Amino acid sequence: GAGVSQSPSNKVTEKGKDVELRCDPISGHTALYWYRQSLGQGLEFLIYFQGNSAPDKSGLPSDRFSAERTGGSVSTLTIQRTQQEDSAVYLCASSLAGGGEREQFFGPGTRLTVL
């Protein structure tokens, strides 16, 4: 079966513009995560969706960041009024139901460059 897919693979935008990043998780995976990885850095947790529960937004760095997950499947991460410090690779991962002890499967990421 298909793995986690993300689009676009690369996005270049101007400072102040809004961007939307998309993630298609593995079919049947109810947990979905967004992370940010800055150049040469580790993973920064952003947001976590588990089934129909309220998402854990504790990692979102500012109110310019938001995410939604429609129908328990596809997720969109939106960054409003982008800043240069938002430049990073945005990674999406999904896992089976059961919580954080389950293996996460990662997508290839979206590289965002804010000029």
Place this chain on the structure above:
Amino acid sequence: GNSVTQMEGPVTLSEEAFLTINCTYTATGYPSLFWYVQYPGEGLQLLLKATKADDKGSNKGFEATYRKETTSFHLEKGSVQVSDSAVYFCALGNYGQNFVFGPGTRLSVLP
């Protein structure tokens, strides 16, 4: 709360050298432990995992043993290859809680 600490890199080794990357954790309950690997230009992929104390995860010649008494999950390989050059992330997963990743350790293997 949960946390993961792993040795700072970069680690540079010659081919066929022995590798150890230390990882220790702090967690409530009984977490699962993971090592993920990120090869240059690629996404993260699971390398190995262990779900309970004394379990040993192994894959591609890498091994790690879940040591509850020392709260550790050190990654080892007896003989590294140039193709093992990558960034290695130790991670912890606990039921009902978020995954926690370590900062990553960059490994460079020289021919």
